[in-house]
Amino acid sequence: MFRGDPILVLLLLTFYFALIKAHNSSSHSLCNKTCGSDRQNFPYPFGFSDGCGIKLNCSAAGKASVGQFPVETVTADSISVKIERKCNRPLKTVAQLFGLNYAPTNRNAILLENCTEAGPGCEIPSILVQTHFSSLSCSSDNSSTISCYSEGNKSDFIDLKRLMDKEKKCDYLLSSISVESLNTSEGPVSLAVEVVELGWWLEGQCQCDVNANCTLVSPNGKPNGYRCICKEGFEGDGYEAGFGCRKG
Ligand SMILES: *[C@@H]1O[C@H](CO)[C@@H](O)[C@H](O)[C@H]1NC(C)=O
Ligand SMILES: *[C@@H]1O[C@H](CO)[C@@H](O)[C@H](O)[C@H]1NC(C)=O
Ligand SMILES: *[C@@H]1O[C@H](CO)[C@@H](O)[C@H](O)[C@H]1NC(C)=O
Ligand SMILES: *[C@@H]1O[C@H](CO)[C@@H](O)[C@H](O)[C@H]1NC(C)=O
Ligand SMILES: *[C@@H]1O[C@H](CO)[C@@H](O)[C@H](O)[C@H]1NC(C)=O
Ligand SMILES: *[C@@H]1O[C@H](CO)[C@@H](O)[C@H](O)[C@H]1NC(C)=O
Ligand SMILES: *[C@@H]1O[C@H](CO)[C@@H](O)[C@H](O)[C@H]1NC(C)=O
Ligand SMILES: *[C@@H]1O[C@H](CO)[C@@H](O)[C@H](O)[C@H]1NC(C)=O
Secondary structure (H helix, E strand, O other), rough: OOOOHHHHHHHHHHHHHHHHHHHHHHHHHHHOEEOOOEEOOOOOOOEEOOOOEEOOOOOOOOEEOOOOOEEEEEEEEEEEEEEEOOOOEHHHHHHHOOOOOOEEEEOOEEEEEEEEEOOOOEOOOOOOOOOOOHOOOOOOOOOOOOEEEEEOOOOOOOOHHHHHHHHHHOOOOEEEEOOOOOOOOHHHOEEEOOOEEEEEEEEEEEOOOEEEEEEEHHHHHOOOEEEEEEOOOOOOOEEEOOOOOEEE
């Protein structure tokens, strides 16, 4: 048995738990940017641990992903996610693309398969995605129909509830087509097939560098999202807790 001064024991125990607690909270506030063997070159606030403002999934193969979908690129306002054309993938899988800090934007046409009725084309602001989807179809005998879901200009983001209503008519999530640029003066609008574009935001009050602008983001009625962008002449991520903005 341990025989010692009970006060000393109490002190030691208190000290011990304080240490554990400090260790615990410090390991939670750090953002781990390493997935697999490489440090991934994603901007603030992306990473792979709870300490990151936005946590991505790190697959066994060492690839960043959102749910089961691999991430292609992350920019100052969006995450491009690969959504392989796949037959018989339950429509509810699409919910993995809706997180606390990201959601598919209205620049996507979500393709659904085995629908009881074909929808009209998909409307992405400024262009109509023509429904020449038959080449993507999973059945060769017309027993299954492709339908397309888009938000139009009702909202900046796709409404998960409205999309899931399609479940009554469609069984599967086939793929997605997204618009890479809406700027028609840059030439023809380019479409990315098998890609879904997610918009991202941080929650709460703007915490941008003094030399950055704050953009408010309102994902489906939740009004407290924001993103930062450095003013002209400055470079950086724009975030107070990130790199901030430095004279370029
Ligand atoms: C460590 O952190 C986790 C999650 O924040 C918490 O559930 C747990 O109680 C903490 N442990 C200690 C010893 O503080
Ligand atoms: C970061 O995460 C990777 C796995 O995702 C792990 O191997 C590595 O040890 C972690 N690094 C730190 C500093 O926690
Ligand atoms: C992370 O990704 C793997 C495959 O890449 C997937 O099986 C797993 O469900 C994902 N985890 C989460 C929490 O989304
Ligand atoms: C697609 O829908 C049709 C008609 O509802 C059904 O007969 C068929 O089995 C479905 N295909 C698959 C792969 O579920
Ligand atoms: C599928 O439907 C198209 C018209 O909707 C028709 O031209 C084609 O012959 C059909 N194919 C089969 C295999 O039934
Ligand atoms: C939304 O789109 C419809 C047609 O698709 C158009 O009539 C309407 O003016 C648009 N609304 C806004 C706010 O752009
Ligand atoms: C569209 O692209 C052109 C040429 O690159 C550029 O001059 C213009 O500012 C852009 N417009 C918008 C709204 O981004
Ligand atoms: C930042 O905001 C100012 C004032 O609203 C505007 O003039 C400027 O173009 C914005 N800069 C960027 C990079 O968005």
